[in-house]
Amino acid sequence: MLRTCAKRLRTLGSPLGQPGAQRRSFSSEKFIHKDYALPNPSWSKDLRLLFDQFMKKCEDGSWKRLPSYRQNFPEKIQEFQTLYLDSSLAKGEQHAQQFPRSLDVGLGFEYVMFCNDVERKVLCFLQVGPHLQGTPGFVHGGAIATMIDSTTGMCAFRAGGIVMTANLNINFRSPIPLCSVVVVDSQLDKVEGRKVFVSCNVRSVDKKTLHSEATGLFIKLDPDKSLKK
Numbered sequence: 001m002l003r004t005c006a007k008r009l010r011t012l013g014s015p016l017g018q019p020g021a022q023r024r025s026f027s028s029e030k031f032i033h034k035d036y037a038l039p040n041p042s043w044s045k046d047l048r049l050l051f052d053q054f055m056k057k058c059e060d061g062s063w064k065r066l067p068s069y070r071q072n073f074p075e076k077i078q079e080f081q082t083l084y085l086d087s088s089l090a091k092g093e094q095h096a097q098q099f100p101r102s103l104d105v106g107l108g109f110e111y112v113m114f115c116n117d118v119e120r121k122v123l124c125f126l127q128v129g130p131h132l133q134g135t136p137g138f139v140h141g142g143a144i145a146t147m148i149d150s151t152t153g154m155c156a157f158r159a160g161g162i163v164m165t166a167n168l169n170i171n172f173r174s175p176i177p178l179c180s181v182v183v184v185d186s187q188l189d190k191v192e193g194r195k196v197f198v199s200c201n202v203r204s205v206d207k208k209t210l211h212s213e214a215t216g217l218f219i220k221l222d223p224d225k226s227l228k229k
């Protein structure tokens with residue numbers, strides 16, 4: 001697994017020059033966004049197959065591929081700051097990057113998420129790169145938690161709008177081999193007022209191995225309470 005992973009990475013050119021859809025922000029002509037939830041040369045056959053399968057499922061509109069960017073759109077940051085941040089915190093975020101997208105192409109998290117809003121599900125197809133090692137040959141638990149948080153967080157966001165993780169409970173059942181592909185499968189359980197409950201499991205592509213199980217509690221942010229340092 002590690003050897004084929006290294007081979008794919010060697011065939012990559014400049015990590016930042018990968019092909020991918022780009023979108024120009026409406027408010028800033030200089031701000032260019034690349035959509036990272038699209039195949040690049042570091043993607044394994046397994047990840048491409050899952051991507052192709054689900055792109056087919058998107059044709060009837062039941063599933064949607066979720067684009068993914070390194071940085072938030074300036075107008076979204078502005079909106080978030082205005083609604084939820086203490087004014088003393090509202091600076092410096094323009095250059096911030098989304099953590100799961102901050103490693104170079106192929107080395108960290110390569111993933112694409114698909115959602116089904118009727119079934120209230122978000123799936124994440126994830127390839128775990130060589131810079132996510134914990135125990136030798138296996139993925140770091142914190143890296144797994146990151147993608148569980150991101151996937152369940154997206155599931156909660158689609159149901160409840162802007163949320164923050166209040167509780168994440170993970171059972172690690174079997175280790176994830178480095179450079180493999182796994183499926184993070186999240187399901188909205190219930191919404192009670194501002195509380196959004198989501199459950200999740202992480203399995204191998206052939207579904208035979210259960211790697212992790214998790215539950216998450218997300219709280220819809222209250223515009224009357226600003227976030228403080």
Ligand SMILES: CCCCCCCCCCCCCC(=O)SCCNC(=O)CCNC(=O)[C@H](O)C(C)(C)COP(=O)(O)OP(=O)(O)OC[C@H]1O[C@@H](n2cnc3c(N)ncnc32)[C@H](O)[C@@H]1OP(=O)(O)O
Binds near residue numbers: 072153157166193221
């Ligand atoms: C910019 C565009 C963004 C797009 C995003 C796309 C998605 C991306 C996904 C990214 C994913 C990554 C995401 C990340 O990485 S989020 C980063 C990690 N999370 C945090 O840092 C959150 C830190 N915590 C807080 O800021 C506050 O505690 C929050 C905001 C969560 C709630 O403080 P708030 O003052 O607002 O609410 P409240 O205290 O009145 O509580 C309200 C209710 O909730 C209940 N409660 C609270 N906590 C817990 C708990 N731990 N267990 C059980 N219950 C809990 C509480 O009892 C009460 O219940 P009730 O008395 O009403 O019955």
